[in-house]
Amino acid sequence: MAAIRTNGLTKHYDGGIMGADVTAVDDLDLVVQEGEVYGFLGPNGAGKSTTIDMLLDYSRPTEGTVEVLGHDAIAESEAVSERVGVLPEGYGLYDRLSGRRNLEFAIEWQDADDDPAALLERVGLGADDASRPVADYSKGMTQRLGLAMALVDDPELLILDEPSSGLDPNGIRLLREIVREEADSGTTVFFSSHILGQVEAVCDRVGILDDGELVAVDTVDGLREAAGASSTLELTMSNGVTADIVDAEGVSDVEVRGPRLRVTCTDSRAKARIVADLLDSGHEIVDVGSESASLEELFAAYTNGTAVEESTDGADGADDADEPPQDETPGSEVVA
Amino acid sequence: MTWAQVARKDFEDAVRSKMLWGLVGVFVAFMAFVLVVAINTADAAEATSEAALGLTANFAQLFVPLIAMIAGYLAVVGERRTGSLRILLGYPHSRRDVVFGKFVGRSTVIAVTLAIGSAVSILLVALVIKSPDLANVAGLLTAIVLFGISVAGLAVGISASVTSRGRAMALAIGSMLVFWLVWDAMAAGVYAAVTGSLPGLTAEGWYFLLKRLSPIGAFRTVAEGFVGGRVPPIFRLGIEEIPPNTPSEQLVLSKRVAGQLPFYLKNWFGAVTLAAWGVVPTLVGYLRFRRMDL
Numbered sequence: 001m002a003a004i005r006t007n008g009l010t011k012h013y014d015g016g017i018m019g020a021d022v023t024a025v026d027d028l029d030l031v032v033q034e035g036e037v038y039g040f041l042g043p044n045g046a047g048k049s050t051t052i053d054m055l056l057d058y059s060r061p062t063e064g065t066v067e068v069l070g071h072d073a074i075a076e077s078e079a080v081s082e083r084v085g086v087l088p089e090g091y092g093l094y095d096r097l098s099g100r101r102n103l104e105f106a107i108e109w110q111d112a113d114d115d116p117a118a119l120l121e122r123v124g125l126g127a128d129d130a131s132r133p134v135a136d137y138s139k140g141m142t143q144r145l146g147l148a149m150a151l152v153d154d155p156e157l158l159i160l161d162e163p164s165s166g167l168d169p170n171g172i173r174l175l176r177e178i179v180r181e182e183a184d185s186g187t188t189v190f191f192s193s194h195i196l197g198q199v200e201a202v203c204d205r206v207g208i209l210d211d212g213e214l215v216a217v218d219t220v221d222g223l224r225e226a227a228g229a230s231s232t233l234e235l236t237m238s239n240g241v242t243a244d245i246v247d248a249e250g251v252s253d254v255e256v257r258g259p260r261l262r263v264t265c266t267d268s269r270a271k272a273r274i275v276a277d278l279l280d281s282g283h284e285i286v287d288v289g290s291e292s293a294s295l296e297e298l299f300a301a302y303t304n305g306t307a308v309e310e311s312t313d314g315a316d317g318a319d320d321a322d323e324p325p326q327d328e329t330p331g332s333e334v335v336a
Numbered sequence: 337m338t339w340a341q342v343a344r345k346d347f348e349d350a351v352r353s354k355m356l357w358g359l360v361g362v363f364v365a366f367m368a369f370v371l372v373v374a375i376n377t378a379d380a381a382e383a384t385s386e387a388a389l390g391l392t393a394n395f396a397q398l399f400v401p402l403i404a405m406i407a408g409y410l411a412v413v414g415e416r417r418t419g420s421l422r423i424l425l426g427y428p429h430s431r432r433d434v435v436f437g438k439f440v441g442r443s444t445v446i447a448v449t450l451a452i453g454s455a456v457s458i459l460l461v462a463l464v465i466k467s468p469d470l471a472n473v474a475g476l477l478t479a480i481v482l483f484g485i486s487v488a489g490l491a492v493g494i495s496a497s498v499t500s501r502g503r504a505m506a507l508a509i510g511s512m513l514v515f516w517l518v519w520d521a522m523a524a525g526v527y528a529a530v531t532g533s534l535p536g537l538t539a540e541g542w543y544f545l546l547k548r549l550s551p552i553g554a555f556r557t558v559a560e561g562f563v564g565g566r567v568p569p570i571f572r573l574g575i576e577e578i579p580p581n582t583p584s585e586q587l588v589l590s591k592r593v594a595g596q597l598p599f600y601l602k603n604w605f606g607a608v609t610l611a612a613w614g615v616v617p618t619l620v621g622y623l624r625f626r627r628m629d630l
Contacts, residue, residue, distance in 0.1 A: 058425065059629030078428045081425070081427055081429075082428045091420065093420060094345070096349055096353050097349065108341060109338065109429065110427055111428075
């Protein structure tokens with residue numbers, strides 16, 4: 001049984017007379033297996049929160065079905081709530097009550113016997129902070145408390161919507177640890193983010209949502225491979241060069257900025273060969289740098305179509321003054 | 337059924353907020369004001385404690401709905417706007433539990449407010465004038481609390497039906513203005529449309545029922561059973577064709593309806609009406625809330 005399964009899930013907002021109609025989620029078939037950590041990735045406005053809202057019965061699908069832990073999300077929403085821990089987006093706590101009291105209510109509502117102090121410690125909230133009213137909390141403290149409330153009663157499935165928002169680096173590290181601990185104890189974790197780095201660090205699988213549609217589902221490595229942008233070679237030459245000095249084999253893109261060459265390789269072994277070729281043909285190399293493909297590029301590759309090309313287009317016209325005009329047309333430097 | 341948990345949380349939250357105590361303060365101040373008026377207007381010493389009860393009932397038409405609406409109109413939509421509804425519904429509460437739990441929670445807040453306020457003011461009456469008849473005091477107190485709860489039901493129903501605070505406030509104020517100013521005129525209008533003439537000193541029984549179907553009319557009906565006389569509307573519109581110098585004994589309902597009073601014009605029927613005002617809007621609010629996206 002899948003932890004989450006949606007079938008043809010669609011959410012359509014009728015804009016009324018003045019507004020535009022919006023399809024926030026479009027015919028989404030999402031499957032999250034039990035026990036996996038699933039990163040639900042997409043730019044802001046892609047429909048991530050709308051999808052999560054429908055998993056939790058905060059909003060109702062226009063079409064399609066949602067099953068969470070085998071329960072129908074609408075008809076059996078209470079059964080879902082009993083087994084799922086939730087950190088929703090745009091939530092608020094009870095400002096006048098202390099952090100501890102908020103947590104105590106969560107424990108009572110979940111009919112659980114958790115120790116509030118242990119949960120607070122787990123998310124790094126001290127006893128002093130816990131006894132203050134939530135109205136005084138920073139965004140990061142609120143998010144920690146929200147996380148503690150989601151962990152009540154050791155849920156079978158954790159649904160975290162943009163859990164890192166408002167957290168400082170320590171908080172993000174803590175969040176990552178908690179997700180790992182929960183995953184190790186068999187909890188399925190489904191969390192959304194628009195920041196790739198956070199997904200990469202903890203997720204077994206990643207689904208990329210764009211404009212309400214799932215454009216890719218794979219492991220982070222698989223996605224990187226499929227996007228064909230595995231690594232980048234940065235070369236600084238002693239004088240101005242053109243893109244065609246680099247051999248096309250194993251190369252997806254060459255970007256020229258004055259004396260600098262940025263070569264995107266689909267095969268990282270191409271890097272050494274390119275350097276050797278250039279030296280052989282008498283070019284002088286001042287500096288060599290190398291980096292893994294940026295995840296932003298990978299992300300963009302899925303959400304904007306061919307992002308590798310796009311990322312070079314804007315810069316070329318301005319920087320390549322020394323190039324012949326016919327070479328300035330977009331795509332002319334894409335070798336592969 | 338977890339409505340009791342929702343109600344408890346709601347009550348505790350209200351106690352923490354300044355709202356509850358603010359309302360108690362307003363109500364006590366209002367009762368003290370009534371008392372001062374009662375002392376100053378009473379022409380004969382023996383009538384003073386009854387006069388205090390009558391005046392209380394009279395001014396309760398204005399203050400109880402005000403207090404109950406203020407206490408209730410944000411019950412659901414306030415949590416929707418702050419996002420705490422997303423937390424509440426993330427736990428095993430159904431939407432029905434949320435709406436009815438809120439109704440119970442806010443009703444408790446209002447009942448406590450009105451009970452404390454009334455107790456203080458009755459103590460004042462007892463100290464300053466003399467002890468009024470305790471049965472009447474208890475009856476009027478019950479009527480006031482029931483009235484408050486029925487308006488709370490309306491407020492929670494409104495709160496569950498809308499998506500913004502502004503709309504909730506507009507509906508809350510609008511409905512109170514209808515009950516204070518428009519309802520009796522509408523009843524007279526319906527009467528004129530059906531019978532061809534405005535209601536006079538005597539009229540058909542159903543006309544009086546129509547007037548008493550508003551929560552304020554229903555409260556007057558119930559309160560009249562305990563204050564030893566007629567409770568006039570807080571705002572008199574003068575639509576009925578009644579000679580201006582009619583003695584007030586002639587305005588008692590039994591003199592205005594031919595024959596025996598039908599059951600629906602008895603005082604207890606006002607209590608039934610109030611109960612319906614508590615339940616029906618809450619139910620309608622729930623039915624709308626059930627289908628809405630947060």
